[in-house]
Amino acid sequence: MKDLKDKPDGIILDIVMPEVGGIEALQVIKEVSPDIPVVMLSSAGTPQKIMKTLKMGAIDFIQKPYTTEQITKAVENIRRRINKK
Secondary structure (H helix, E strand, O other), rough: OOOOOOOOOOEEEEOOOOOOOOHHHHHHHHHHOOOOOOEEEEEEOOOHHHHHHHHHHOEEEEEOOOOOOHHHHHHHHHHHHHHHH
C-alpha cells in the first residue's frame, strides 16, 4: 500500500480488529499518509497502549464504552485539523 487514492478526511480506529490490529493499522496509515488524523477507540486501552498510539500520531484515544459527546468531539477535532490545511 503506497498511496491512498480516495484519502479519508479522518479515521476512527479500534485497537482490537479481526485481521489486523489497530496499532499495526495506525502504523501503516501514518507511513502512507501521515497527515490523516486518526482517533483510536478501544476497551483494551491500557495506559501503555494509549501513550504508544499518541506517540505514533493518533490525535486522541477514546475508551469504550464511549459517549455520543466523545465521538462528536473527536469528529470535530478531525474537522478542525483538516480545515487548517
